[in-house]
Amino acid sequence: MPRLRPSLFWRAGQISPLAAKLLRACRDLPSSLNELRWIREHLSLSPLTTSVNAENPKALLRLQQLCERRAKGVPLQYVLGNQPFGNLEIKCRPGVLIPRPETEAYTVELARIILAERRSRTQPSSSGEGTQQTSMNVVDFCSGSGCIALQLYSSLQPTCPSLRVLGLDISPKAISLARENLRHNIHLNKLPHHNTQQSTHFRQADLFSEDHIEKTLTDQKWDVMISNPPYISHKFFAQQTSRSVRNYEPKLALVPGRHLQKHPDHLGMGARYNCAPEDVFYARLLEIAKTLKPRRILLEVGDEEQAVRVVTIVCQDAMLSRLYTDVEIWRDEPHPAFQRRRIGSSGVGGESEGGPGRGRQIRIRGSGEGRSVYLCQGDE
Amino acid sequence: MLTAPWVCRSCARLRPLGRIVFPTSIRRASTAVSTGLQPILLERARKITAEHEELVASLATDFNSKTAKRVGEISRVATALKELEDARASLDELKSLLESEDAELRELANDDLESTHTQLVGLEHNLTLALTPKHPFADMPCLVEIRPGPGGTEGRFFGDSVFKMYQAYCANKGYRTRVVKYESSDSEGSRGSEGEIPLQEAVLEIQEPGAYQAFRGESGMHRVQRVPATEKSGRTHTSAVGVWVLPSFPENETSEAESEFDNPESDFYIDPAEVRVETMRARGAGGQHVNKTESAIRLTHIPTGTTVSMQDHRSQSTNRDYAWRVLRSRIAQQRREEREELARTLRNSVLSNAQITRGDKIRTYNYGQDRCTDHRSGLDVHNLPNVLVGGEQLEKIIASVQAWLTEKDTQAVIADEQAAADAAAAPAGGGGGGKRSK
Incomplete structure (x- = not known):
């Protein structure tokens, strides 16, 4: 300093x-x-x-x-005990990651996209089929304080009569804080009370444990998968994070553990994820995406390089690259319409030779640093 | 011995007249000139009334919301004209009674004549007011922006005083307000003599509908003359503070407001593609790497170069909403001003010289003389402290400005009518119809 x-x-x-x-x-x-x-x-x-x-x-x-x-x-959010997030007030406590403004920006943007699409789908055929597709299931991995899950619930709730949002996190502290945040915002009248068709839940689960994930998720169809996983490498944690992050925020939420890469137990002994140690959560999340096949995926990343690495994982997998035809990198400020430019896969990097022959088009939206990777299935 | 006392020459000259006339001193600081009812206005009122009758008749057969709206707008003129004509008719009747044989009747008519005359003047004024078009933003709430003029800390301190003055005035009048932005300039850590902060920019929203009409006269440069706290040798300084009043949308009527925002015809419409949004987080890594509480946001409207930056609130979304609100209001006001400017150049009258533009000072606060003067209405009030706490003296000033504004609008209508009539009369003018400012 x-x-x-x-x-x-x-x-x-x-x-x-x-x-x-x-x-x-x-x-x-x-x-x-x-x-x-x-x-x-x-x-x-x-x-x-x-x-x-x-x-x-x-x-x-x-x-x-x-x-x-x-x-x-001590971060101001811990001192004051809360942080505004979208139109909600999220309580913050040591042991749980503080919601960031960039997270708020892309969450709001994702909600806007979903709502815009619903509106355009229901309007032309308001008579019949439009009403059938009204159910919406959202899963938020590594939910932390619950900010993303609650904000999506708050934005989608008025237009989705049947809405289920599920937040998963490994930390019991985070789960109890997220539940508290749900109650707190209902108490503040910023969120409606639960009813039989619309609800938000938080459950403790280990992302890398196969039975946890299967038990909680595979019985249902999921439309949206969103996650802000730990993504900082050990080196960057020591060098690039600010002092208040390093000293006061939970490392669990910031840096993927070294053990995760080596022993994905469901892959059998000796198998390991073929990626950089800080990208191990993306490898796992995309693996889950292959079974859940959500229509949209949004993953927060640390910088543009990491975003490109995540895109490469998608491109190299035959099933994922076939499913997700819209691939976008969002920057800090994902503005809806302007500053949208197209770059071919060669621009992303020569390493994406997984796409056989096809020039993979990905868009980079907004301004600032690369912040998240957005995947969306094309219309059949 | 003198037969008559000594008389000075000037008195001797006056004596034959039998009275002494004192020149009445009139302060001519105001640009307002009172006008009676011009025949040209009467003509216009008749036209509008004819239109009114026609429209009412057409409404009876088939209803059309557009027509109904127009009827609502012009019915004020129709009723005012009707009242005036009734009064005139009764005046004629009274005059005919005056010539009657009956002495008692004559006396009664004479008594009534006086009151009818005063009534007539009031009704004429009413009609003029009715003919004056309402400002399109008149019913809206408003944003009051306060920005110190160029110059040192003194102007910034006074900016804070002006902000507090309007805040207190609204509190006294019971208007709901909200501080949208209140930013001090960071470079200076000093305080004014009365604990003012050096103001950079402040925006106060007055949420009452109709606040725009009530406050639009406050727009302009407010000049202060006083000895600053920092001044050692006791010299009076003059500095200025700009106050701009912008229309804003009421918050609860979101559906209407949103339709206005999406309507390209509206003054409030802004194409999102023309706005550059910047979150002011310049340095290095973001996301999980840092947890700074920077929520500042800056919007730049590229075609006009208007920028709004907002960092008062912890919540980024609140800052964003407020920034958009202020930007919309500023753009709408700019568009409106451009149109008014255009209308003004079309008007070929002396009026255009009497306009107060953005750069002119409108009011002076003189601390040394304990005086506040409005340069448009020409009103002087003393008891400056009462003005600065938004008391009844400030109310008096604002009321005088309102009267001046109405007068000015009326004159504009007369000028427009005159121009239209001239154009119609001139054979070369051809199809020169009434060019009115919208």
Whole structure:
């Protein structure tokens, strides 16, 4: 971390001593002022500390404590205990990954695409068959705080009369927090109460255990598969992650374990995934996709290179490349219509020789860093 | 001994007149000129009334929502004209009574004449108002944007005062408001004498329908003259703050608003392809690598170069929604202003010189003299602190501006009618129909 100039601390101290304190974690003046304001706003929401001023020593003390914690480098989301995500409020707690704004961006975009397609399908044939295809099943692997599952549920719920969303995670902490988030948002009136046709559930399951997955998933047809799995390599974890991520967020949710690549028990002893260690979750998820055959798949990735590697896995598999004719890489800001360009498979990289003879067309949408891989089955 | 007391020459000159006339001092700061009912307006009112009758008759046979809407718009003119004509008829009747033989009757008529005359003036005013077209955004809520003019911290501090003034005014009047954006300039950590922050930009949404009409007179440069807190030698500085009032959509009527947004004819329509969206997260890796709480968003409307950036809220989607809202309002206002500009150039009258454009100062807040002056209505009020807390003095100023605006609109209507009549009268003008500003 580069050293901050003392004049910066002095300037921050002129505004508020607390801002100077937050500077240690925020590293620049505008964001520390913003965070100070958000901490104040957060305090003003709770009944005991509605007014943070000299007449309310309790509130001042609380403000001091929260800023103190934040200054130590604890993520603001853990300090305040929540993070807005789409139109929901997601609770955050140590041990569970904090929802990221990029995740929010692609989740909202996916919901928009699904809704747009439903609308165009039901309108021309509103009389008969349109009503039959109304059921929708969504599975979210590595659901963490439940943000993706809950946001999709919230967006799709008004137009899908029959909707089932399932979130799976290996961590019991994450599962209990996700369930709490479901209750919390229902309580805040941001999500409707469950009924017989529409529901969201969270269940603990190990992605790499064959019986867990078979037991929970294979009895049903799944339309959407979405996942934000751990995808950071050990090297990048040490070098590229920010300090507050490294020190306070669960490594389980960030870095795929070394053991996962070597012993996929259902493949038999000695078999291993033929991919980079940080891509092992994608190999496994695409393997599951072959049995579930969801219409759409959306997988978050770390950068554009990783996105290309995931696309390559799809291209090299005969069944997957036949099923998923629309392959797209979404960037941080997947804007619907513009900045959409087509590149041939040769542009993706020479290693995709798996597509025999066919020039694989993939689109890269939006602006920013490569953020997710979107696969969609073509219409028969 | 003098037979008469000494009298100065000027008094001696006045004496034969028998009275002394004091020149009444009138402050001519305002551009408003009062007008009686012009014959040209009466002509127009008659035309509209004829149209009204025709449309009502056609509605009786077959209903058409478009026609019904038009009838609703012009019925105000028709009723006002009818009332006026009734009053005129009764005046004529009274006049004929005055010539009657009966002395008692004459006396009664004389009594009534006075009141009928005053009534007539009121009705004429009504008709003028009815003929003045309503501003297309009049019924909408509004966004009040406050941006300090060029110049140092002083303008920024006063920007904060202006923001607080409008906020307090709305609170006093019971209007629902929401702070959409309130951003201080980060570079300076200082505070003003009354604890103001150096304002960068603030947007206040006033959610009451009709707020646009109530506040549209506030648009323009507000000038402040005072001794800044930072000034050592006690000199008065002058700086300016820009206040722009933009129309906005009521939130709960989403269906109507959305149809407006999707309608390319609407002022509020923006093609998403013409907007560049940037999340201001420039550095390196994102996703799981970092957990910064950056939720800032910037929209750039490429054809006009209008940019909106929003970072007040923790939620990215809230920032995005607000940014779109502000962008839509700004674009709509720009389009409207362009059209008004066009209409103004078409109008060949002195009026075009009297227009207040975006750059002109509209109001001065002078701290040294404890005075607030509006340069359009020409109203001076003292008790500046009361103005700055949004009290009844500010209300007085706003009301005077409203009156001035109405007057100005009426004059525009008269000018347009005159132009249309001239064009119709001139044989070379051919098919020069009434060119009205939409």
